[in-house]
Amino acid sequence: GLEIGKLLSNTGQVTLDTGFVNTASCVSSITYIDGDAGILRYRGYPIEELAEKSTFLESSYLLIHGELPTTAQLEEFTDRIQHHTLLHEEMRRFFDGFPRDAHPMAVLSSAVSALSTFYQDSLNPFDTEQVEISTIRLLAKVPTIASYAYKKAIGQPMLYPDNSLGYVENFLRMTFGVPATPYELDPVQVKVLDMLLLLHADHEQNCSTSTVRLVGSSQANLFASVSAGVNALFGPLHGGANQAVLEMLQEIHTDGGDVGAFVRKVKNKEAGVRLMGFGHRVYKNYDPRAALVKKAAQDVLGRMAKPDPLLDLAMQLEEIALADDFFVSRKLYPNVDFYTGLIYKAMGFPTTMFTVLFALGRLPGWIAQWREMINDPETKIGRPRQVYTGYGARDYAPIAGR
């Protein structure tokens, strides 16, 4: 029998750690998480304080450059981003080729990957100036790509970015605005969406960030690495959970709203049904982001003329789960995705766009982590080992004799 932990392989000793539960792949000074205490900090700053006082772009600068910007630095950073929001006209045509019902995450990853074809001068990961431009281009163009993916899906014409608007304002206008019609921005929505993006901005070595690092460790360029991260985020156990949560709530609602019956299904592990938006590899306590999102959901949904019954269902689910030994003993608490979908829905986003919003938020984290890795002299190509359990050497049998 093989002992889990240290195993003797044919090439010496290797450690088997499926899912990398206990294995660090890098050293990093970007984000700190204490999962037992429910603490999250970007570059030392508590997430609660940043959510209250900072903005998405300021926190992006902090994550990428390591320090909070001065007024002049933030102005320059914002200005550069605002002036790179346009997509190349040829790239705009890219969207025509996708089927109308394409998932916008698939469109996003393809379009981010395609940036490598339009900006071939920025493919060298060690050219500091080009990495800086790629950073700006990504932050500037992903909102444009995201809104174009949405417009394509609903059959509306795409709007060019309006560079006189702020980051979130511009994205909301490109998404929900209609040509030749003034678009009225709701300042509460702008503020809340900015905060949600900030809350998603980094989360150390999660699946998508580790993917960005792994791809980048082969010295693949920033666009190629980030598009891989988008694909990793697509899955329902990661970023796709925000879409899955809303679908789960809708299903419970359609089935008559029996929250208790759904929780029983989860506890009986019926057909792998999980309480989506619950549980986290690192947080074994309340996810600090979930607390902030819950409060925002109550604020945003509380302003609606007609209350969304799904918010009530979500709160009931949380209450039942937090008092149930199945969830308590497994330390399953709401994660960041549990309440975000309700806010996105209230803002008018279709469920398929939820994970795209997560990607938009996670972008500065992916960029910061990729840059940290490229600049770390200790970086090696990521190349895990395996424990081989297949056949020993066998003789090849000619096909006629099989």
Ligand code: ACO
């Ligand atoms: N509902 C029901 N049971 C759960 C859930 C859940 N959401 N999450 C974990 N469990 C149970 C498992 O069945 C397992 O029980 P067992 O010991 O009886 O077999 C135990 O808790 C441990 O679960 P693991 O899958 O080993 O935990 P892991 O750390 O690998 O998974 C994950 C973490 C993927 C987030 C998991 O909790 C999950 O699937 N959650 C639902 C999807 C989700 O919300 N994902 C978003 C994560 S956060 C993010 O990406 C933003």
